[in-house]
Amino acid sequence: MTIHPPERIWWKPISGAERVYIAAALLFTLTTFFLMPVWHFLGAQNPTMQTYRVDKAEYLQKVMAWADKYKVGEQAGVPVVEPPPGGDVYLLARTFQWFPVLKLKAGQTYRVHVSSSDLVHGFSLQPLNMNFMVIPGYEYILYVTPTQKGEFGVLCNEFCGLGHHLMVGKLIVE
Amino acid sequence: MTATPGPERQPERVPFGQALLDDFFLLTALGLLIPFLSYLVWGLLDLGSVPVLPVR
Amino acid sequence: MATAAVPYRFRTCESTGLRVHADAEALLKVNAVLAVVFLAMAGTAALLVLLTRWPPLHLLDPVWFYRLLTFHGANALLFWIIFFEMAILYFAGPIVLNSRLPAPGLGWLAAALMLGGAALADVMILLGQADVLFTAYAPLRAHPLFYLGYILFAVGALIVVGLFFASLVVARAEGAYQGSVPLVTFGGLTAAIIALVTIFGGVVTFVPAFFWSLGVLPNLDPAVYRLNFWLIGHPSQQINVSAMVAVWYLLASLTVGATAVSEKVSRIAFTLYILFINIASAHHLLVDPGLSPAWKIWNTSYAMHLAVLASMIHGLSVPAAIEVALRRRGFDRGLFEWLWRAPWGNPGFAALVLSIIIFGVIGGITGVVFGTEQISIISHNTYRIVGHFHATVVGGTTLAFMGLTYYVIPLIFRRQVVWPGLARLQPYLFGIGMIIMTVSMVMAGTYGVPRRHWDIDFSLAPAGLRFAFDAPAYLFLTLTTLGGILAVTGGALYVLITVMSVFAGPVVERIPIPSLGPIPAVAGAQDVPEAHGTVQTRTAHADIRGTLVLNFLFLGIFVVYYLLNWKWLADVWPVR
Numbered sequence: 001m002t003i004h005p006p007e008r009i010w011w012k013p014i015s016g017a018e019r020v021y022i023a024a025a026l027l028f029t030l031t032t033f034f035l036m037p038v039w040h041f042l043g044a045q046n047p048t049m050q051t052y053r054v055d056k057a058e059y060l061q062k063v064m065a066w067a068d069k070y071k072v073g074e075q076a077g078v079p080v081v082e083p084p085p086g087g088d089v090y091l092l093a094r095t096f097q098w099f100p101v102l103k104l105k106a107g108q109t110y111r112v113h114v115s116s117s118d119l120v121h122g123f124s125l126q127p128l129n130m131n132f133m134v135i136p137g138y139e140y141i142l143y144v145t146p147t148q149k150g151e152f153g154v155l156c157n158e159f160c161g162l163g164h165h166l167m168v169g170k171l172i173v174e
Numbered sequence: 175m176t177a178t179p180g181p182e183r184q185p186e187r188v189p190f191g192q193a194l195l196d197d198f199f200l201l202t203a204l205g206l207l208i209p210f211l212s213y214l215v216w217g218l219l220d221l222g223s224v225p226v227l228p229v230r
Numbered sequence: 231m232a233t234a235a236v237p238y239r240f241r242t243c244e245s246t247g248l249r250v251h252a253d254a255e256a257l258l259k260v261n262a263v264l265a266v267v268f269l270a271m272a273g274t275a276a277l278l279v280l281l282t283r284w285p286p287l288h289l290l291d292p293v294w295f296y297r298l299l300t301f302h303g304a305n306a307l308l309f310w311i312i313f314f315e316m317a318i319l320y321f322a323g324p325i326v327l328n329s330r331l332p333a334p335g336l337g338w339l340a341a342a343l344m345l346g347g348a349a350l351a352d353v354m355i356l357l358g359q360a361d362v363l364f365t366a367y368a369p370l371r372a373h374p375l376f377y378l379g380y381i382l383f384a385v386g387a388l389i390v391v392g393l394f395f396a397s398l399v400v401a402r403a404e405g406a407y408q409g410s411v412p413l414v415t416f417g418g419l420t421a422a423i424i425a426l427v428t429i430f431g432g433v434v435t436f437v438p439a440f441f442w443s444l445g446v447l448p449n450l451d452p453a454v455y456r457l458n459f460w461l462i463g464h465p466s467q468q469i470n471v472s473a474m475v476a477v478w479y480l481l482a483s484l485t486v487g488a489t490a491v492s493e494k495v496s497r498i499a500f501t502l503y504i505l506f507i508n509i510a511s512a513h514h515l516l517v518d519p520g521l522s523p524a525w526k527i528w529n530t531s532y533a534m535h536l537a538v539l540a541s542m543i544h545g546l547s548v549p550a551a552i553e554v555a556l557r558r559r560g561f562d563r564g565l566f567e568w569l570w571r572a573p574w575g576n577p578g579f580a581a582l583v584l585s586i587i588i589f590g591v592i593g594g595i596t597g598v599v600f601g602t603e604q605i606s607i608i609s610h611n612t613y614r615i616v617g618h619f620h621a622t623v624v625g626g627t628t629l630a631f632m633g634l635t636y637y638v639i640p641l642i643f644r645r646q647v648v649w650p651g652l653a654r655l656q657p658y659l660f661g662i663g664m665i666i667m668t669v670s671m672v673m674a675g676t677y678g679v680p681r682r683h684w685d686i687d688f689s690l691a692p693a694g695l696r697f698a699f700d701a702p703a704y705l706f707l708t709l710t711t712l713g714g715i716l717a718v719t720g721g722a723l724y725v726l727i728t729v730m731s732v733f734a735g736p737v738v739e740r741i742p743i744p745s746l747g748p749i750p751a752v753a754g755a756q757d758v759p760e761a762h763g764t765v766q767t768r769t770a771h772a773d774i775r776g777t778l779v780l781n782f783l784f785l786g787i788f789v790v791y792y793l794l795n796w797k798w799l800a801d802v803w804p805v806r
Contacts, residue, residue: 001483001744002413002490002551003246003326008185010410010493011192017774018495018546021781025542028785029535032792036527036603039796044804046604047526051519052227076692101695109804120367120452122611126678126697128802131610132517135452136369139227140519145804153697157611157680159363161370162292165684168691195497196410198398198419201504205423206430209461209508213529214434217457217512221520 047132054139060117063092067100075101075170088113089144091154093121093134095161098154098169106149106173115139122158125171131157146173238330244740245641251324253334254397255642258320260341261390262638265313266728268348269628272305273721276714284711285687285704292684296363299682301355303364307623308383308466309348314631315421315473316344316390317638322418322476323394327411329401336389343386351379363682365459368439368450377440384432384462391425394418413490413497414483417476420500424468427508431461453520464511467623471541472503474589474627477634478548478582484637485579486559486572487744488551491772496547502540506533516606527603538598545590546781550774557773559746565776576745577653581633584661589626592668593618595788605795608802613679613710617671624717625664632724633657639728645735653727660720666713674706676798 014022040046066081067090073080082103083089092099093116104110114123116136123132132142156167194200239252275298281289290298324331331337354360359373366372398419401407411419435458441447479496482488490496512529515521532538556568573579596618600609609615639647647653677700679686686703688696 001487002479003248003483004489005407005412006410006490006493008409009188009192010497011189012492012494014492014495015772017772017778018492018550021546021778022495022539022543024782024785025539025546028789029539029542032538032598032602033531033534035796036531039604040523040527043604043800044806045607045799045802046523046806047517047607048523048806049519051224053224054227076694078692078695119369120456122680124611124678124680127700129608129612129676129678130802130805131607131612133515133519133610135456135519137451138224138453138519143804143806147803155678155680155697157683158367159296159370159682162296162361164296164682165292165686165688166691168688168695168697170695170697191494192410195416195501198395201419201501202395202423202426205504205508206426208505209427209465209511210430212533213509213511214457214461216525216529217515217521218454220522220525221451221453221457224520 049132049140049142051138051140053137054115056115056117056136059115059139060092060094063090063099066090071100072103078169080172083110086110091123092117093123093156093167094118096156096163096166098156098167101170101172103172103174104146106146109143109145112142112144113139114142119160120158121156121160121167124155124157126153126155128152133158149173240330243641245743248325249328251330253337254320254324254331257331257334257337257341258317258325258638258642261313261317261320262635262642263732264341264345265310265317265631266635266725268305268309268313269721270725271352272302272310273718273725275299275302275305276721277718280711280714280718282684284707285685286708287711288685293358293361295684296361296682297355297358300360300363301352304351304355305348307364308380309352311470311623311627311631312383312387312466313344315425315469316340316387318473318477319390319394319418319422322415322421323397324401326415326418327397327401327407329397329404329406331393332396332400333393337393340386340389340393343382343389345386347379347382347384347386349379350382351376354379365463366439367459368442368452368455371443374440374443377436377443380432380436381440384429384436387425388429391422391429394422410493413493414476414480416497416500417472417479420503421469421472421476423504424465424472424508428462428465428469431458431463431465434458435462453518456515456518457521460511460514461508464514465508467619468503468507470623470627471507472500474585474630475500475544475548477630478544478586479551481578481582481630481633481637482548482551482555484743485576485582485745486552486555487746488555491547491550491554491774495543499540499543499547502536506537507540509533510537510601513601513606516601516603517610523603530601530603535598538594541590541594542781542785545586545594545784546777548586549777549780550772553774553777554772555744562773565779569776573746575654576636577647577657578633578636578745580654581629581636581657581661584657585626585630585633588621588629588661588664588668590784591787592665592672593622593626595791596672597622598788599792599795602795605799607805608795608799609675611681612675613671613681614675616681617668617673617675620664620671621668625661625668629657629661629664632660635724635728639731639735640738640741643732643735644737644739645731646738647727648731648735649727652723656720656723656727658720659723660717663713663715663717663720667710667717668713670706670709670713674703674710677703677706679703679707 085108121134154169354376360376362370509529
């Protein structure tokens with residue numbers, strides 16, 4: 001039994017039946033490993049990002065200034081910003097708001113800068129279900145290509161305080 | 175652990191693989207070293223090498 | 231061999247033949263009892279949180295939701311499960327080795343530290359001084375005494391792990407065993423080594439956090455905190471995996487007299503855990519900035535998925551051992567007679583099998599899939615993750631520990647399990663509830679439902695910005711609630727049966743080991759199902775055809791779900 005010491009020599013050949021399954025499992029697990037670097041080079045969706053250190057307050061200023069420059073409207077008190085197609089986009093996460101509301105063009109690849117001016121947040125684009133962490137002090141750039149038109153929700157899915165569930169924004173693609 | 179009667183016989187040597195897995199200090203050392211290097215040190219190096227945003 | 235001036239007190243277990251050191255047994259009992267106390271608290275919080283996340287009921291206000299969610303995380307993921315694992319180490323070390331526990335006084339100190347630390351952290355949480363969730367991600371800051379509570383708990387656990395290693399050394403030096411340690415001890419060793427990694431992670435995370443909360447350290451880098459935290463956060467769950475697998479082998483022996491089909495295979499699998507299981511903490515950081523894709527891919531893969539292979543090996547070895555044992559008892563007809571005629575009325579056996587299935591099929595598959603670097607994009611921080619880890623930690627580890635309890639009660643506490651009818655039902659209630667709950671959670675998360683969230687209707691957010699989830703999300707949240715209620719009922723039953731048995735159950739001197747039939751069997755009475763054939767003697771080739779079929783079926787499900795997720799990923803926007 002498993003609570004008794006084994007035979008003196010237990011390092012013995014493995015039975016054929018076990019070998020068959022272990023070989024199949026090994027083949028599967030190696031495949032699932034190698035698919036990751038393969039997709040990294042050949043696939044369209046990767047969490048690669050370009051990251052920079054940034055001062056939280058400076059990032060806040062930067063986003064505000066940029067939003068002012070390209071503002072085209074307002075929604076529930078939050079500016080709606082339409083940047084030049086294929087250009088830089090800035091998104092700020094802070095308790096308890098996503099700033100600003102973005103208006104993008106389908107088929108264009110944008111350099112989306114994301115950061116937070118206070119705590120760790122979770123960027124969650126719905127209903128696409130695309131999720132990334134947002135960490136204060138780190139500005140990172142995602143190269144994103146919206147391929148569908150419509151209105152999308154931007155939720156926060158990392159606990160950021162007692163108003164965490166108030167954090168919801170919008171992303172519009174035309 | 176049975177005594178085999180008859181002529182003197184060298185007990186079969188424990189295979190190398192078995193001896194390795196019996197060495198719990200070795201296992202402990204590797205079990206600590208591998209995550210320390212592969213996860214923590216490498217991770218800290220990555221985070222430490224994040225460049226400051228270039229001033230435009 | 232040295233003769234001690236004061237003889238160590240041992241008793242010989244009449245059921246297993248093991249020589250049990252009185253001090254080791256006493257400490258095992260205390261840790262087991264404390265474990266169940268913390269489980270009861272964690273389960274109560276679970277129910278309240280569950281009923282809050284069901285939109286029609288929305289039971290708690292936001293403050294108490296996040297507070298009790300913090301409480302639930304700490305008590306379930308750390309306190310319940312680690313206390314039980316300390317009990318397992320006392321068993322797998324000195325007791326299985328028929329040896330003594332050196333320096334038992336340290337064991338009592340450790341228990342006091344763990345209890346004090348847990349109580350301190352819990353009080354701070356309930357007082358609202360740590361509304362940070364169990365992860366406490368900086369810059370979220372809790373009261374210094376919260377971090378101190380975690381630290382004291384970790385120090386206590388470290389002492390017990392040290393005592394485990396010491397007992398191995400003592401047992402070998404004093405000739406209590408020869409050659410290799412039993413498989414259950416090797417599993418315990420795996421858990422103990424991983425516990426060392428965990429505690430190291432705790433030190434690098436919570437000691438700086440403690441000083442930061444006191445104002446001594448000016449700031450904590452949030453990305454570094456996350457990296458450090460997951461060196462305690464996930465390895466603590468890998469202690470669970472290793473301990474659970476050790477318990478699988480143990481329960482297989484206790485219930486049907488199983489022995490490992492290949493010690494070599496099982497031990498290599500445990501060794502792969504020791505070497506590689508902890509690096510996959512990286513899977514929490516796959517969509518974080520700053521960490522390189524190379525780091526992410528290598529570490530999340532458990533080193534080319536070798537530690538995943540290890541789990542798949544145990545998923546073969548444990549059922550294979552059971553199959554061989556039952557076939558040898560005469561249940562040898564066809565592929566699955568051994569399975570149909572297995573002792574399903576024995577709650578230890580039922581828990582064992584349900585644990586394997588839930589951990590493997592739901593927990594393991596979702597774990598590898600969501601831990602794939604790119605697939606994290608469509609999983610991270612959604613309810614999919616919550617479904618995954620409830621399948622592994624609750625449906626897997628907690629259920630296995632519940633099954634073991636039905637043996638701890640007669641073997642260690644020397645009591646008969648009360649209300650045998652309810653005891654038989656308990657693992658099924660808990661297990662089936664968990665299956666419904668975890669699958670529903672994964673489905674809800676697939677529709678985007680976030681974790682750690684008080685209100686997916688965003689009713690307090692500005693009207694123009696609210697997002698509306700599709701109807702299936704709500705359906706799956708309802709199913710989550712139903713499954714969860716079933717599971718909580720099963721959990722409450724477990725606590726009730728355990729407490730009643732330990733304090734008021736009839737005394738029992740020995741039980742049949744292996745049980746083969748349902749337990750709790752009264753001494754002397756056997757209710758073993760009749761085998762049609764004769765009991766076979768050890769055959770040269772173990773017949774494991776039934777297990778092979780089941781495992782290839784599992785592999786098939788794995789392949790399908792895995793490929794489906796790549797398809798879903800390919801459907802979202804290009805992002806790099």
